[in-house]
Each structure stands twice: as structure tokens, then as C-alpha cells.
Amino acid sequence: MDAIDFSLVNWSRGQFALTALYHWIFVPLTLGITFIIAIMETIYVRTGDEEWKKATKFWMILFGINFAIGVATGLILEFEFGTNWSNYSWFVGDIFGAPLAIEGIMAFFLESTFIAIMFFGWNKVSKKVHLASSWLVAIGASLSALWILVANAWMQSPVGMQFNPDTARNEMVKFWDVLFSPVAVNKFLHTISSGYVLASIFVIGVSAWFLLQKRNILFARRSILVAAIFGFVSSIQIIATGDGSARQVAKIQPMKLAAMEGLYKGYEGVGLVAIGVLSQPEENRGNEGNKDFYFRIEIPKFLSYMANGSWNAFVPGIKDLIDGNSERGIISAAEKMERGKYARNVLSELKKAKERGDMETYEDLTLRFSDETFINEYFRYFGYGFVDDPARLIPNVPLSFYSFHLMVGLGFYFLLFFILAIFYAYKGSLERRKWFQRLALLTIPLAYLATMLGWIVAEMGRQPWVIQDLMPTFSAVTRLDSTTVQITFWLFVIIFTALLIAEVKIMTKQIKIGPKEGGN
């Protein structure tokens, strides 16, 4: 294999991370606020109370600003696939193409069509048609997210496909396996719920600002109540799907789980670290995987339960996964690398046989890629064949650990926050709780932070894989001049920062104007 230009790989990864995270600033608010708007409009249609129409229209304007500025920022990611990640784009074949095409045709058009009615249809269509449009916008937004998350889940857990050695592409053979893989289901529900929580916090925070200003009190109280109930239900869903995700990660990406928990050596009945500070012990293997703790507070045996549904189950650590653990049936990284190299070698021999016109060998080797034993024993480790040092199989442990724990901590804080909001709204004491109003404002950036941390855990924790066990990130990248990637990286920094500033400025101005009487 040619020497890998890690500067190119790192800049390409940095560029993708930058664009994905900027894109994700806009998406979660859209996912959640559309449901809050639909709920408010439903109450308006049922009660005929103009105050609810006023609230609906106010939040609709903020949604419109967010949607207009955020729309199409995700397309940049598709550009990057074709330019910077050509080996990957080709290798994934129609697995990625099909869900994205469905997203474009079905969800995007559903969402866009009904957005037009939602914004321009007041007094032009009946109340019920308008309400139906608002609900369809909300459903369409979440459906848009479904397909891209299915594609992402496939990268974390590749299922339902067969590799075609002739074209070097994976071909989808079981669409439903791809769509309903447990990883996809959990990822979809967990991610959209995080959007619902973020939007709920946004609505509560902005409403709290009105309470601090002592204006639009009824509007603010009602908005807080709707958002707090929606946020509370979504928080419960996040916890449930987070638990499901942990089990999937333990099964499919045990290295990611070990990094998330800073678990170096596995054992039975492993506790879940509630709070901890990582250290670097003296026994240094020369990589980031060898971490221990200066201090930690654990929930006894909880990680074993989360990962395997049993309090005394064995959870492998980084050392077990690298060195292997025959007692536990874990094969070593070295063995996986050998099997991966063998699979790559078969592919190489197949290519050579085709080039020299040796069709007998070519057909014989082609058949191996549909042979279950070869697939399960060798091809499933294909990506390990690119790895020359087991240390490369360990993700960044501190980043995974702190991102995961901060995200979980914030998640539980948000649950408490929603309970408090519901309690004060029920008691009718929201206006008096100045500290809560200020806390609500401060919680808005924390919601954005938590959702970003979620992506960092998911994507950094699975390194070095772009497709789990099949393709490492460094073999997916296009061999370009890294200077070109640096130029576009900084261009994106400028463009997306300008968009973000525009979003904040326009939204702030609109919030200061506030809801208009009669909802007009």
C-alpha cells in the first residue's frame, strides 16, 4: 500500500466534521420546533383561542428563519463524498445512494410542499388543511432525518449487502435489513429525540426571556408548558433509546464502548463511570488507549447491565480487544489484521487473474465473495487488512470519554429542567422564578453542546472506521493535494460562520419584536 498522507486524511476529516457539525446546528431545531408548532396550532384549531394562533405564528417565524438559513447546508456533505471520499463513495455503492435518493424524492418534497402552505396558506386554505400541513411539515422533517440516519447507521453496522468484487461496490440485497437494523432504529429515535429536546429548550429559553422582560406573559407561559411537556416525553425517549444504543455499541462496536468508558482492561460486573478524570499510567503502550483514572465515581455493575442485560456480564476493555482474550472468545487485533490482509489478497489475485485473462481463477475467486464462510471469517475483517499498527484501532479515548459523559450528564439535567418547568407552570409560579428564567436562557447553548457531543461520541468513537471493520477512514479518502482541502476547509469556516451570524442576528431581532397581536 502507498504511504498514507495523514495530513490529507486529517484535513479531509476536519472538513467533513466542520460541515457536519455546522449543518447540525440548524437541523435539530427544525426537527423539534415543527412539532411544537403543530401542537400549538392543534390547540388553536380546537379552542379557537387567538392567543394560541399568535404563539403558533411567532414560533413559525423562528422556524422559518432557521429553515431558510440551514436549508441545503447538508448538500455540502454530498459534494465532499464525491470529491474527498471517492474510494468510500464508490465502495458503499447503492447502500448510501438509495436512502439519500428516497430522502430527496419523498421527505424533502413532502416537507417543502407543505411548508409553502404552512407559511403562505393562512386565510387561504381552511383551518384543518393548514393544520394538516403543519403536521406534515413536522413529520416530513423527521422523515428527512430518517434516511440519512439509516445511511449513517449502515456505516456503523454494515448489514443487508453483498460485496461485488468485480465492481468493488457493495450491493444492497436486503433493503429492510438496512432500514430496520437495530442500530438504525435506535440511532433514528435517539437523534430525532435529541432534536425535540433541543427545540423544547429553545422555546422555553426564549419564552423565559419574555418573562424576564415582563412582556407577553400568557404567550410565554403557554409556550413553556407545551415545550416542557414535549421535552419531558422526548427526554424519556432519549434515555430509552440511549440504553438501546449502548447494547448495540457493546455488540457491534465494543472498542467504541471501551473508549466511551475509559475501560482499559475488561472484567465481570463492570461499573458505569458517573464522574471521572482520566490519567495516563506509567505502563504506557505509546498510544491513547492506555488510560486510567485520577479519580472516578462508579455506579456498580451498571455498565455490564447496560451492555449485556446482566449485572455480572464481562465487558471487554481496550487491552482485551487489541491483545485478544481467548478465554472470552475475543480474537486479537493482529489476527483480524491477518484475516483482513488475506481477504485483500484474494481481491488482489482476482483482479490480476482478470487482467491476464485467467477466467477459471477469476470465477473461482469471485465465488468466494458469496461464500458465507469466507465472508464471516475473512471478508468481515477486510478493513483490518489496511491497518499496519494495532494502535491505530484505538479511538481517541479522552475525547470519547468526556464527550459521552458530558452528553449523558446534560441529558439528565435536561430531564430535571423539564420537570421543574412543568412543576412551575402547573403551580403558576413561572413569572416569580427569576433564577429559573435565567437558567432557561443559559440552558439553550447547553442543548446545542449536548447534541454536538452526541455526534462526536458516535463518529470519533468509531474511528478508525468509516465503515465498521470494512474500510478505515484513511483508505476511504481521495488522493488529493491536502492544500486544496485546507483552502475549502477555511472557505467553509467563513461561509458557515457568516450563516450562523445571520441566523443569530435575524432571529434575535425577530424575538425582540415578539409575537404580534391577533397572530398577524
Added chain:
Amino acid sequence: MTVGRKLWLIIFIKLFIFFIIMKLIFFPDFLKTKFNTDQERSDYVLEQLTK
């Protein structure tokens, strides 16, 4: 300028930058521009995966 007009302006400027400047100048599809047929693309990626 009303908020609606401002947003339409941002959308059009953004789409112009994304599709005309970024896509055409900085983000050509590597395999599509470098090779004419799928067979050539497959051969190139196979070469990348096996060398």
C-alpha cells in the same frame, strides 16, 4: 427590508455560492471527472483497495 425578503436573499446567495462556486470550482466528483466509464472507475478503486 422585511424578514421574508432578507431570508429569500440569503437562500439565493447561499445556493449560488454552494452550486456555482463551491461545486463547480472546488468540488468536482473525482471519479466522474477523471474516468469515463464505470468499468474504469471500478478498476481505479480496486487498484486503491488492493495495492
